[in-house]
Amino acid sequence: MPGSTHRxxxxxxxxxxxxxxxxxxxxxxxxxxxxxEAAVRILGAGPGANVVYRENYRLSRDPALQYELVPGSRDGxxxxxxxxxxxxxxxxxxxxxxxxxxxxxxxxxxxxxxxxSDALSEQLERLLQxxxxxxxxxxxxxxxLGVTGYNIDQIVENLRVRGLPFHPDLVxxxxxxxxxxxxxxxxxxxxxxxxxxxxxxxxTGLGRWAAKSRLVxxxxxxxxxxxxxASAPAVPADPQWQRLKDGTYADYFASLYAEGxxxxxxxxxxxxxxxxxxxxxxxxxxxxxxxxxDPDHYRLQDEHRLVSRMFSAAGIPTxxxxxxxxxxxxxxxxVFAANALHPNAVGHRLAALYLLQALAEDxxxxxxxxxxLPAFRxxxxxxxxxxxxxxxxxxxxxxx
Numbered sequence: 458m459p460g461s462t463h464r465x466x467x468x469x470x471x472x473x474x475x476x477x478x479x480x481x482x483x484x485x486x487x488x489x490x491x492x493x494e495a496a497v498r499i500l501g502a503g504p505g506a507n508v509v510y511r512e513n514y515r516l517s518r519d520p521a522l523q524y525e526l527v528p529g530s531r532d533g534x535x536x537x538x539x540x541x542x543x544x545x546x547x548x549x550x551x552x553x554x555x556x557x558x559x560x561x562x563x564x565x566x567x568x569x570x571x572x573x574s575d576a577l578s579e580q581l582e583r584l585l586q587x588x589x590x591x592x593x594x595x596x597x598x599x600x601x602l603g604v605t606g607y608n609i610d611q612i613v614e615n616l617r618v619r620g621l622p623f624h625p626d627l628v629x630x631x632x633x634x635x636x637x638x639x640x641x642x643x644x645x646x647x648x649x650x651x652x653x654x655x656x657x658x659x660x661t662g663l664g665r666w667a668a669k670s671r672l673v674x675x676x677x678x679x680x681x682x683x684x685x686x687a688s689a690p691a692v693p694a695d696p697q698w699q700r701l702k703d704g705t706y707a708d709y710f711a712s713l714y715a716e717g718x719x720x721x722x723x724x725x726x727x728x729x730x731x732x733x734x735x736x737x738x739x740x741x742x743x744x745x746x747x748x749x750x751d752p753d754h755y756r757l758q759d760e761h762r763l764v765s766r767m768f769s770a771a772g773i774p775t776x777x778x779x780x781x782x783x784x785x786x787x788x789x790x791x792v793f794a795a796n797a798l799h800p801n802a803v804g805h806r807l808a809a810l811y812l813l814q815a816l817a818e819d820x821x822x823x824x825x826x827x828x829x830l831p832a833f834r835x836x837x838x839x840x841x842x843x844x845x846x847x848x849x850x851x852x853x854x855x856x857x
Contacts, residue, residue, distance in 0.1 A: 513537065514647050521614040524644050526604060535573040541619060543567055544578065544601040551598075551624045556823055558599045559620045561612050562631035565746050566603025568805065570795040575802035576601060577631060580809035585825045595823040600625075606643030609636045609726030613733070621737055627821055629812065630730070630743040630773075633798065634710055634760055635697055637719035637726075642695040701797045706748065707756040714760050723767065731771040742821055743768045744812060747779040749794035752786040755779070776815050781807060 513532065517525040526541045538546050551557050560566050560578040568576025578601035585597035602620050604611070616628065700709040713719035734741045745764050748757060761777050768775040785793055785807065793804035800808065816822045 514643065516647065516651070519614065519618060522611055522618075523641070524606075524647055525615075533572055540623075542601055543573060543576070543603065547598060547600055547623060549622055549624075552596075555596045555598055556627070557623060557625045558597065558627045558629055558822070559616065559623065559625040560599055560601050560603060560629050560631060561616050561620065562603045563607045563612065563633050563636060564603065564605040564799060565633050566601065566631040567605045568601070568603065569605050569799050571802045571805060573601075575805055576603075577805045577808055577812075578603075580805050581812055584809055584813045585822070595825065597822070597825065603631065606641040607636075608638055608641065609722060612636065613726050613729045616730075617733060621733070621739075625739055627816075628730075628734070628739055628741040629816075630741060631808075632743050632745045632764065634746075634748060634757060634764075635713070635798070637713045637723040638697070639718065639722070640696060642698075697798075701748075701750065706750060706797075710748070710757055710760060714763050723764075727767050727771050727773070730773060734773070740821060741773050742816070743773055743775045744808065744815075745775060745777045745779070746800070746808070747777075747782055748797055749782070749791060749800075750797050752783050755783070774819065774821070776811075778808060778811065781811055 512530045513527055514524055515527050517523055519525075526537045526543065528537055528539045528541045530537045532543060535545075538544050540547070540549075558581075560581070566577065568578075573579060578599045582597060582599040585599070600620070600623060602615055604615060607615065612630070620628070697706070697709060700706040714723070730741055733739070743764075745761055747755070747761070758779070761779055765775040765777060782793060782804070793800055793807055795801040795804070813825070817824060
């Protein structure tokens with residue numbers, strides 16, 4: 458009929474307009490989602506109870522590791538390497554003429570709270586291989602195997618499965634006094650976050666984006682908390698941070714080294730490191746970091762001595778960093794600490810300078826092409842004065 462033909466013509470003429478409108482709506486939705494995602498990440502508005510995000514950590518298929526870093530995930534302006542290290546890419550086959558060091562540990566080795574470039578491994582590598590060294594002397598690589606929240610069991614396993622394939626010449630253990638504990642807040646937070654978000658694994662396309670989106674994670678977590686409160690697992694409180702907050706930390710850390718599970722875990726870990734060193738013909742050294750608490754009346758010297766004796770008895774040279782940080786505190790306060798457990802960038806610099814001196818003097822590394830090494834075993838020497846000046850500058854309290 459004539460009328461129907463006319464209506465069909467009108468409908469057909471509207472199709473391009475409707476397609477354009479649909480495209481604008483789709484563009485607007487995508488732009489809104491993008492802006493929302495950016496705002497959540499910039500403002501840090503993700504789930505506030507958790508210190509780990511899904512794109513950086515994942516549950517591990519290795520039952521001894523339990524969780525691990527996600528290869529290729531974003532880490533500030535850097536990325537986690539394809540091998541799952543908080544570091545740049547390294548060839549598994551060590552280049553000729555390179556002396557390769559592995560830094561193992563937990564959040565201190567990882568560099569929690571500082572950029573990759575300010576972490577201990579990076580600072581030590583730059584000191585060993587200064588830009589103006591040219592081609593003279595040995596070349597050094599320092600690989601960062603630290604993972605936040607790992608205990609000594611996980612640290613040993615990470616060295617075995619992820620570190621040894623890089624054929625190291627030396628392993629440096631950045632030891633934290635909480636390494637014998639079993640509880641990992643990071644692991645429990647990750648489990649709770651995965652459960653609360655309720656996102657399927659193995660998703661593709663839009664589902665894959667949703668699984669990595671902090672905006673989606675935030676919205677789903679809040680929705681589930683409101684509508685499914687009974688099914689949302691809570692993250693257990695971290696006992697060490699509770700004790701640090703209420704001032705009873707000395708009792709908690711002492712309990713880790715009393716006869717019991719913590720001390721047994723430490724014994725097992727030290728024995729495992731000794732076996733790895735013997736079987737792989739790779740020396741291991743340990744640097745013990747203190748807690749940055751009560752430096753005038755520090756209450757964990759006995760635990761430091763116990764750790765040093767245990768590692769030394771297994772043939773693993775051990776260095777205690779407590780005198781270094783205590784001396785810096787006496788002159789400049791806590792310019793080196795991010796919090797009670799973690800050094801800031803200046804604190805990592807202090808440790809790197811100490812490691813350089815100790816490793817070179819004791820023959821653990823080839824003599825680096827850094828010029829004369831100043832005596833650094835005595836806290837009040839020229840090197841410490843240089844470090845103190847850098848610390849004052851970094852803290853804004855004086856000229857560098």
